[in-house]
Amino acid sequence: MLSLFLSKGLFANTFVSTKSNKINMRTGPGVNYPVTWIYTCKNLPLKIIEEFENWKKVCDIKEDCGWIRSNLLSNKRYAMIKENTYGYQKQNMNSKITMKIDKYAIMKIEKCSEKWCLLSFSKGKAWIQKKCIYGVD
Incomplete structure (x- = not known):
């Protein structure tokens, strides 16, 4: 046991x-x-x-x-988006929104910081808050 x-x-x-x-x-x-x-x-x-x-x-x-x-x-390493969210140009919600990302989208994990991950898929890359991602801790 x-x-x-x-x-x-x-x-x-x-x-x-x-x-x-x-x-x-x-x-x-x-x-x-x-x-x-x-x-x-x-x-x-x-x-x-x-x-x-x-x-x-x-x-x-x-x-x-x-x-x-x-x-x-x-x-x-891949991630699944937990909820509809936005991808940002930088690790900051005040930075430019580069894409809208739908719930359950699967994206490749490029790298992560403490609160953000840079994710990519066929249409580009974006920073997404970790709290919106399944596949990272």
Whole structure:
């Protein structure tokens, strides 16, 4: 029981992303466990809460949790927008708004400061407040 507790703590702040457009989430760490969810979105950020052999227990933005085989996950950092928001030219809400960003948009994480992250996607880059992002702590 102690090792289970420690493993959860080790991964509490670690995010991964889905590698492909179809990934099964299971009730346990193995292909014999039932599929509870099928993710159909590449680069979806997921929070690691536990590991067992070559499986990771992860949670999504809606707090649905389950097990995914490690080789289906990537260490590439992506974020999902928690609410409709704006992207800014600088790390300041008084700076120029460069884009409107819809809830659940997925963007690549370029870098982060204490309260802001620079995110990018096909139409450009913008600074977004961390409180509006799932995929960073």
